Amino acid sequence: MNVPNALLHRREVVTELLRDRGDLLVIAGLGAPNWDISAAGDHPNNFPLWGAMGAAAMMGFGLAAAQPKRRVLVITGDGEMLMSLGALATIAVEKPSNLTIAVLDNERFGETGMQKTHTAAGVDLAGMAAAAGFRTSRIVRTMAEVSELRDLAHHGDGPVFAQVKVNPEALTFVLPPADGVILTTRFRQAVLGDNALYN
Amino acid sequence: MAETPQLPTWPDEVYRVLKDADVRQVGMVPDAGHSRLIRAFEADPQTRVVTLTTEEEGIAMLAGAWLGGERGVLLLQSSGVGNCINMLSLPVICRMPLLMLVTMRGDWGEFNPWQIPMGQGTKAALEAMGVIVTRADEPHLVASTVSGAAHLAFNTWRPAAVLIGQRVLGAKNFKELARK
Numbered sequence: 001m002n003v004p005n006a007l008l009h010r011r012e013v014v015t016e017l018l019r020d021r022g023d024l025l026v027i028a029g030l031g032a033p034n035w036d037i038s039a040a041g042d043h044p045n046n047f048p049l050w051g052a053m054g055a056a057a058m059m060g061f062g063l064a065a066a067q068p069k070r071r072v073l074v075i076t077g078d079g080e081m082l083m084s085l086g087a088l089a090t091i092a093v094e095k096p097s098n099l100t101i102a103v104l105d106n107e108r109f110g111e112t113g114m115q116k117t118h119t120a121a122g123v124d125l126a127g128m129a130a131a132a133g134f135r136t137s138r139i140v141r142t143m144a145e146v147s148e149l150r151d152l153a154h155h156g157d158g159p160v161f162a163q164v165k166v167n168p169e170a171l172t173f174v175l176p177p178a179d180g181v182i183l184t185t186r187f188r189q190a191v192l193g194d195n196a197l198y199n
Numbered sequence: 200m201a202e203t204p205q206l207p208t209w210p211d212e213v214y215r216v217l218k219d220a221d222v223r224q225v226g227m228v229p230d231a232g233h234s235r236l237i238r239a240f241e242a243d244p245q246t247r248v249v250t251l252t253t254e255e256e257g258i259a260m261l262a263g264a265w266l267g268g269e270r271g272v273l274l275l276q277s278s279g280v281g282n283c284i285n286m287l288s289l290p291v292i293c294r295m296p297l298l299m300l301v302t303m304r305g306d307w308g309e310f311n312p313w314q315i316p317m318g319q320g321t322k323a324a325l326e327a328m329g330v331i332v333t334r335a336d337e338p339h340l341v342a343s344t345v346s347g348a349a350h351l352a353f354n355t356w357r358p359a360a361v362l363i364g365q366r367v368l369g370a371k372n373f374k375e376l377a378r379k
Contacts, residue, residue, distance in 0.1 A: 027263070047266060052289040055259035059289075062263025062271070065224060065247055070267075084259075086252030094249060180293035184266065192268045 029076030226257030308370030
């Protein structure tokens with residue numbers, strides 16, 4: 001694994017980001033990031049999206065604003081992030097200190113036949129987040145940098161954005177519950193306690 | 200000298216209704232019809248007012264807020280409803296509350312033809328996605344209509360929208376403005 005410039009493996013990246021996750025809250029964008037966080041272990045503090053492409057970043061923001069004492073990590077893909085670039089501007093203005101957005105950038109629309117996304121042509125998502133005003137924004141290419149990102153997500157001063165360059169590998173799907181009411185209710189019960197069941 | 204227009208008071212009533220509903224996050228793409236309500240929330244330290252680049256950001260934001268135990272409201276113009284269509288999948292399939300206050304264009308007294316397609320399609324687009332739609336066309340009915348929609352949204356956990364008619368807001372006429 002010491003090959004220079006070798007692309008990271010997305011499941012290893014996610015496993016490291018979620019190491020000793022404590023009470024970290026995680027939103028995953030639709031497609032592979034959903035399967036990736038589920039492969040690391042389905043968890044009531046996970047909210048894996050199965051649709052609503054473009055929702056992940058702003059959903060993470062709304063959650064971070066509602067739960068300022070908790071850490072929120074959004075894990076999504078480059079295609080999903082490209083669909084909501086305006087959210088980078090909105091979040092940068094609001095400056096949530098407890099929010100990290102990690103884009104697993106395989107430069108592909110993975111679920112639809114591995115067509116190239118804009119990042120394959122060099123579109124610099126991390127540069128866009130930095131220009132919008134994210135406190136920290138970086139491109140991540142090594143597991144050592146992934147570990148730094150993990151620590152930033154758990155303890156750092158946000159908002160943090162990272163564009164993690166990963167291999168465009170097609171992996172076995174690991175599926176969490178698909179029903180939105182189950183996902184919502186178990187997440188709210190985990191975060192808010194049993195009161196969430198009573199409105 | 201132009202006449203001083205009488206300021207409408209319904210936005211103040213709507214503000215009280217939304218405070219009573221414990222709204223903490225306000226997502227908005229501004230509209231003139233919402234300006235008084237926006238100012239009231241901006242002066243309220245208990246409320247976070249978030250300017251969005253496009254309205255569907257607010258649907259996702261309020262879904263995240265609900266996961267974290269906060270209620271919110273989305274303020275938008277009818278043209279912005281079209282930007283929200285697929286994102287409405289999220290509160291619909293997750294059975295999350297969502298309260299949308301939509302100021303109408305392309306409606307009563309409209310002067311700009313480009314506002315007509317989305318204005319006339321607003322109700323159908325929302326209903327096609329499963330949003331419960333109510334409407335207020337007189338100023339004294341706006342607050343009670345918003346109150347009813349807020350109860351529906353937050354007590355039955357589903358998306359509800361209030362369309363505030365152009366008759367309440369007053370129609371613009373750029374042709375008159377262009378002559379001045």
